[in-house]
Amino acid sequence: MADLVEVATIVQAYKMPTCPDPRVRGIADGQLCEVARRRIGRPPTPDDLARYLSGDLCGEFGRDGGDVSSLWTRVRNATRRLANRLPIEWSAASGTLCVRLGRDDPAGAHPIEPTGRNLEWKLKDAIRHLYASLLVRKPDQGKTFRCFSGSAASSHFMRSGFATRFCDWRFIHRARLGCVPLNATRRFGDGDKRCRRCGEHNETLPHVVNHCKIHSAAWQRRHNAVQDRLVKAIPARMGVIHVNKRVPGSDSALRPDIVVVDETKSRLTVVDVAIPFEGGPLALEGGPLALERAIDAKLAKYAALAEEMRAKGWETTVDALIVGALGSWDQANEPVLKRCAVSPRYATLMRRLMCSDTIRWSRDIYVEHVSGVRQYSQPGMCGTADSTLSAPVS
Template sequence: MGNLCDVVVINHAFHLLTCPDATIRNIMANALRDMIKKQIGRAPSNQDIATFLSGSLDGEFGRDGGDIASLWSRARNAMHRLGKHIGCRWKWCEEHQELGILAPQIRSNDYTIVTLSTRGILERTLKATIHSLYVETLKRKPHQGKAFELTSKWDASNHFLARGDFTRFADWRFIHCARFNCILLNGVVHQRNRDKRCRKCDYSNKTLPHVLCSCKPHSRAWQLRHNAFRYRLVKAIAPCLREVAVNCTIPGTDSQLRPDIVVTN
């Protein structure tokens, strides 16, 4: 959300500086030049304007201008923050004598420059760059293959994302961290000489599968979870097949096994 807010501020400032109305464009440009002049102590060049709006703090651009917050200071700070993430910046084009914004292409190591003639695609371009950055960052993270390989096969595995049925807020907060193996357990914290043993049963590697399915002190929680699944399945059985036995021996047999659910037609 912070990145999207910065994109909106940058887009607003760029549209004012490239406004088709010459009066508005000149007023905005003069206000920006006056602010930069207070900052650096001299009349700014076109390149100085691009450097200032890019959020540079080098040399004279790092001085305290003593000015109050304004659209231009917000746009400068937004570009400074966003530039750290995606490498975008303002640029003065000498060939066309116009101000533009460079937006990198994360996957191709190339740049898209947005100028006056293409001002309408600035917001879309920056958002696409941010989206690509987060996707590539996510793909480089470890411990995500097993859960995604299973949950991507059936829509039912992701029903709660859109509807939230049968999901408490506590479950919602837990399940996303669990799917990406981001729960802070001893077995997943990658630090040298870290003790990875389970504090409950002293097992050598405290991972999420161990806590959920193998740690004996949590056996009561396994049983309750198992019973909750069984209850949901019983509720889903069609009314026409309503002769259901739960956790009972099979009638008419000598077996002492007690299946979870037996449906008799």
């Protein structure tokens, strides 16, 4: 709001000397020259007027000339304050006062000189771009932003809340910004930052939802929620589906999540599901590298298996389906859905459901970690909070 006040003041001052009415224009020019003369102690030139309105404090423009408060002094102060955020200044290069607005442009474009009625929206647009860029550059924001901004499915619940509980909604926005309260995320103080459950590592959100082994059962359920949706979406014509079993005819002891065997075409499709955390230092440098590393790890894991089956005459494909722990849908999953013959219409729904399932489980893991109250039912039990962890809550 403060920036909008500065913009309104600058726009009002710009309209006065450029008003179509010569009488208004003459009064404005006379007042501006008088105010500038009081500041510098001599009749001002057009360049002096531009320097005055830009908030210049060098030399004679920094002296106390005894000027009184007016529209022009407010414009001078507003321009100087706004210049702390935007490269804005007044110019009189053509003999007429105008506002120059510089922008960072890779092509090396010249500063914009807004004229006429477009000055206000150009200044507001520059402020919007400024705050958007500041938000993206924040460390907490940048860790996950590049991951979940890659697909609309990652944030499908923003407006409709589809397949998302109210508690998940409240959790996910803070989690993606790194603002959930944990021992290692305290901004102030020197308290113990170790995990309250395992005590071995700092209690960060990645540790809680992906690395604290006390939640291994919940990790498996989160993984299976995504895996089962893909299994149900694979049509029967693709072949026989094996879930978490050894590949038929292989000597390898590996048990991929999903293996589709089409004996008529000697075709073998292996899909492994992973739920990595969308963070880490590499994600700050070049995009969703946390998701890319998860794919590379899966492909490397089953490379020997694929070579073995190809040597036996099977057309073998190894894929990885990656969904971030905070509900990020990886665009690299799209070829996987096509190879599994998932219908495009259902794929749209399935992406959203997978993201919502992952968010729901990550939220339950976090709440259980902090409160000590089980957030899901054990096999053969009913209710959603039916047991309590034995570890103390700090």
